[in-house]
Amino acid sequence: MKKIIFIGAGYMAEALIQGWIKKEVLTPQEIYVINRSDKERLQFLTQTYGIHSEFDESTYQQADIIILAMKPKDAVEAMQALQPKLAAHTTILSVLAGTSIETITHYLGDRPVARVMPNTSATIGMSASGIAFNEQISATQRTQFLQLLAAIGEVIEVEEDQLHAVTALSGSGPAYIYYLMEAFERVGTQVGLSKDTVRLLMTQTLAGTAEMLKQSVEEPTVLRRKVTSPGGTTEAGINALELHQFQAAIEACIKEAEARSRSLAKHS
Numbered sequence: 001m002k003k004i005i006f007i008g009a010g011y012m013a014e015a016l017i018q019g020w021i022k023k024e025v026l027t028p029q030e031i032y033v034i035n036r037s038d039k040e041r042l043q044f045l046t047q048t049y050g051i052h053s054e055f056d057e058s059t060y061q062q063a064d065i066i067i068l069a070m071k072p073k074d075a076v077e078a079m080q081a082l083q084p085k086l087a088a089h090t091t092i093l094s095v096l097a098g099t100s101i102e103t104i105t106h107y108l109g110d111r112p113v114a115r116v117m118p119n120t121s122a123t124i125g126m127s128a129s130g131i132a133f134n135e136q137i138s139a140t141q142r143t144q145f146l147q148l149l150a151a152i153g154e155v156i157e158v159e160e161d162q163l164h165a166v167t168a169l170s171g172s173g174p175a176y177i178y179y180l181m182e183a184f185e186r187v188g189t190q191v192g193l194s195k196d197t198v199r200l201l202m203t204q205t206l207a208g209t210a211e212m213l214k215q216s217v218e219e220p221t222v223l224r225r226k227v228t229s230p231g232g233t234t235e236a237g238i239n240a241l242e243l244h245q246f247q248a249a250i251e252a253c254i255k256e257a258e259a260r261s262r263s264l265a266k267h268s
Helices: 011-022 039-049 057-062 072-085 101-108 120-124 139-150 160-171 173-190 195-215 220-227 233-243 246-266
Strands: 004-007 031-034 065-068 091-094 113-117 127-133 153-157
Touching: 004 011, 011 031, 011 039, 011 120, 031 039, 057 072, 065 072, 072 101, 091 101, 101 113, 113 139, 113 160, 120 127, 127 139, 127 160, 139 153, 160 173, 160 246, 173 195, 195 220, 233 246
Parallel strands: 004 031, 004 065, 065 091, 091 113, 127 153
Antiparallel strands: 113 127
């Protein structure tokens, strides 16, 4: 039986825990979680998922994988406290935005480290994850991590520097889509539909569009033009988006998020 310890009990940790248990990749008995101060949060996770939140120092020595999932601002302090407890064989998986492998090995020693940027859709097995490895990761460990992430969605191996872009795109991506849905619901009610009707129509529209992009060999530009009849309603809407510089806003959004990830890395 594996032993996996989460250091941190936030929403990303919960998304991974829920996704892995739901997909039966891990059992609750294999998962341990610790949080610096929020005991109510730990109680919620243990009661909801049946995982462990109370364990002694020997558990760290037996751990196969330590998952760094604390707030980035708490990372250095947490790693300093963690370092003396680790066994030589323990592998580190970090979900911390902006905290480099170099920083992790500085505090936790020269050991196998993987950095992954999943998103909260891991909860339902639909994450989009980018992962990077250091040179100490063995072929077996690489396969193990790829299988863990593939169980909760799509995973792609990237260079570590590319994780800044992954963070900005798919890591933060769900928030952008939820923000878009907020706008759809607000305007949909303004033009006479109920919020529930807008939610139903637009969630299906988003799901269908995503599936079309996955199945089609055509570029998004071509697919868009097929929906946009000259002089029609879609063209009128696209014209309004161009007037309000929609694509420029998206570009600014991603670049700002990517720059923030790089800034966090410099100060970690």
